[in-house]
Amino acid sequence: MNQEKEITIYDIAKKLNVSAATVSRGLKDHAGISKATKERIIEAARDMGYRFNSFASNLRTQRTNTIGVIVPRLNSNFMSDVIAGIEKVANEAGFNLIISQSLETVKKESENAATMFNSRVDGLLVSLAYDTKNLNHFDQFINRGIPVIFFDRVIDHKKCPNILIDNYKAGYEATNHLIEQGCQKIIHVTGNLLRNVYSERFRGFKEALSDNQLPFSDDQLIVNNLNFQEGENAAAKIISMKEKPDGVFVSNDACAIGCMLELKRQGIKIPEDIAFVGFNNDAMAKVVEPNLTTVNYEGEEMGELSARVLISHLNNQDDLTSTQTLLLRHELIIRQSSLKKEINTSVLDQH
Secondary structure, three states, X not given: OOOOOOOOHHHHXXXXXXXXXXXXXXXXXXOOOOHHHHHHHHHHHHHHOOXXXXXXXXXXXXXXXXXXXXXXXXXXXXXXXXXXXXXXXXXXXXXXXXXXXXXXXXXXXXXXXXXXXXXOOOEEEEOOOOOOOOOHXXXXXXXXXOOEEEEOOOOOEOOEOEEEEOXXXXXXXXXXXXHHOOOOOEEEEEOOOOOHHHHHHHHHHHHHHHHOOOOOOHHHEEEOOOOHHHHHHHHHHHHHOOOOOOEEEEOOHHHHHHHHHHHHHOOOOOOOOOEEEOOOOOHHHHOOOOOOEEEXXXXXXXXXXXXXXXXXXXXXXXXXXXXXXXXXXXXXXXXXXXXXXXXXXXXXXXX
């Protein structure tokens, strides 16, 4: 099958009986070309299926109007919301996105970064993989003055701002809520502690225990990949414990729900036997029975802010280092899965 020949400015020039230089200038809205001629050129280009060579134009302007986005996984509700926020702001400002996922490995993240660099993105928004320890693969951007902003899963770098929530405070509040409900032995299920989001939530968890004179032992920490299946595996560990917990704080909702449902299948009542708090406020948190207490923070808002900071820097040459860390709001949303006191009170009222 013969492919159609790519239409060039010479084809347009031949059709209109003008020079190729006139066509080129007309397509670029050059002041020296009359309005009528420009209109004829653009109409002919459209009719003939000419593709404007934006790449050549971009080489002249040194801008591609493209932003690179690297996230750990695309199949998370939270990341979908973040990308929707980035896309909204980017599109309004005339930028396109190249989106890729690291699948939680620094190797893939590094490959993604190289692809973004070769695609000449104007800037990069990154949420780091589980096992990223250093930022060497972003050096080529930083050394060329191409802005890099980290969001949600971040790492400190003097030239790259971080956009996140106060994970320590959120972890403290979630744990404290369980303690207020009467929980004495609380398990924390979380992801790789290399990542700020998980290490800070864990720090908040331990601090809340300490402030309430509750001991912490290593068997109260379960580290996994925080998906639904890993939640079921965590439930199996909990069931095998000699002294079962009365509260569980999980660093994301999918894992919390997997754990809850498996415990329920094993005859454990929630929250009577074990109270639960998750994190992220996924849609499923309002569907699972009992509804899941969770920490809400707006993914879309995080995406919008990340894109705004980056585009403002690109358009106005703002100093990125002046905004080192931006904290977004979060909120503990209390639902039935953690309300032991309410259950206990209603039982007492019935007797």
